[in-house]
Amino acid sequence: MLLWRAVLVAVLLCGVGLLPWLSRTDPALTVLRARSAERAPTPDVLDAIRGQLGLDAGPVRLLGDWLGGLPHGDAGRSWISGADVTPSVLQALGASLLLMGGALAVAAVTAGAACARTLRLGAARRLGERRSAGTGSALLATLPDFLTASVLASVVGVQLGWLPALGWYGPRWMVLPALSLGLPAGALLGRMLDDLLPGAFAEPWALAAAARGVRGRSVARQALRRCVPGLLPNVGLFVVGLTGGAVAVEQVFDIPGLGRLSLQAAVAQDLPVLQAGTLALVVLAAAVGGLARLTARLLIGPALRDGALPSLHRPTPSRPTAPPLLYGGLLLAVVALGLARDPLELDTTARLRSPSWAHPFGTDALGRDVLARVGHGALDTLALAAAVSVAALVLGVLLGLLPRFSGPLVDTVNAVPPVLAALLVTAVAGSGRATPALAVTAVAWAPLAAHTSALLRQERATTHLAATRGLGASPLQLLRHELLPAVLPPVLRHALLRLPGVALALAALGFLGLGAQPPSPEWGLLLSENQPYAERAPWASLAPAAALALLGAVAVTAGGGVRRPRVLRVRRRAAADPAQPVAGGSADEVPVPVAGPARREDA
Missing domain, CATH: 1.10.3720.10 (MetI-like)
Incomplete structure (x- = not known):
């Protein structure tokens, strides 16, 4: 465990240390622009900066010198300010x-x-x-x-x-x-x-x-x-x-x-x-x-x-509720009304207009209809966010099933801010439409893997699992019939709750120049574009924020119907042949009479 964690930390630090070279840019030119943007990047000037910073020795030597100074509390000097x-x-x-x-x-x-x-x-x-x-x-x-x-x-x-x-x-x-x-x-x-x-x-x-x-x-x-x-x-x-x-x-x-x-x-x-x-x-x-x-x-x-824990995730029937239909219908209505309008039409005489019959969500700083931009940005926003969420869910569950492997990996990945992850992905894979999705997926799986591992650790210590194992169930049967049915519903609800956050993370990378670019009507980009006008024209930012909130309401209320189903097949098989042990069955599948309302479960 310690060796694996040390390897991960070393890989991360090496990746960060080699970032200027991985990005295929001249570090001396970047430093010169940061220090003095007006100074001409002549070969002599760039050579002087390389010699001053030790860039002419190569990335490996530079990284080694930095690591060698850490035991003495020396993390080097800033390339821009020259301070410790x-x-x-x-x-x-x-x-x-x-x-x-x-x-x-x-x-x-x-x-x-x-x-x-x-x-x-x-x-x-x-x-x-x-x-x-x-x-x-x-x-x-x-x-x-x-x-x-x-x-x-x-x-x-x-x-x-x-x-x-x-x-x-x-x-x-x-x-x-x-x-x-x-x-x-x-x-x-x-x-x-x-x-x-x-x-x-x-x-x-x-x-x-x-x-x-x-x-x-x-x-x-x-x-x-x-x-x-x-x-x-x-x-x-x-x-x-x-x-x-x-x-x-x-x-x-x-x-x-x-x-x-x-x-x-x-x-x-x-x-x-x-x-x-x-x-x-x-x-x-x-x-x-x-x-x-x-x-x-x-x-x-x-x-x-x-192994003395009862299961927190008992088999309960799925019950669809009205709120998902209500929120989903409202969101679809907003998108449908927006699709009927032109999201790129400019009207400089109607800049930052408040909501009216002509513009129900008002206009932005260029006079464009905010409702139109919200409607046309829904397809790209929802499709990409859903794809990233599914990928993060699959990775999180698979890696969460291997806690010894994924535990140190989760800690290391979580230490990387999303912006830095995007820069690393851009340096390796280049800038493109897939870059934001790769960057967000690279960090979005970690909370789901941590949640899966925590629930799996408790579920493996339940009494009914020990009884099922004693009946001769194989590890694969335990995983398929007991562990996954108990762990997947809460993790899936967790992933649905994070869906709007994924959409927002994708938008934040677009705002930094690593994803969607203007005039794209992507929701998060709308938030970023209109954020400077939040005090003067709050409707321009509140409209895409409300759309994200509706998306979150749809995801969470729909996730409320994701439950562990009652397993009737096991009870039928046991009733047909009471002497036949059933691998994969559990004590939680046998109804226990409980007086009063305590028997009713919505978990």
């Missing part, structure tokens, strides 16, 4: 860690609010009244962080003047950025926790506690403890992602964080700064991943060791 790299990276890391702490506090409160109803009903043993929760949290989870940051900065910071909207000088300056990052993250974690809680309340210990009159709050507290270990890997991913991936929020609020520093270094090919920032994120990812695994072991370690 270590102090600037540590200062940026400190700012990012403070922001991450505030965002995690907001995320914890938001997650608690998202699952509060389920906790209350579970404590009162009235889960039968529970409906498909999470629509509101799904809408919140789909909010683009840079749009949330822009709205909070312009409304709360500038117009109302309640909190500072620019800079990084104290606790008050941390509130708005922490809200921008913590609200979507907390909504996503809360939705995942809400998905697991009903299974915990239906376990035998919870039923026995209720029958003995144990207080509902105590049962709810233990149910939380039962479900949290399955979420800890994703919490660890959020910690690293909020530290190194908060580039947009740091840009909006002018925060000197590590994500912003890494982006600037990557664009300018300031190799020492980029390497040091990446190394800091790798170390943070390894530490957080180890802490998450240790915490999970402390919470349910004995049960995992003894």
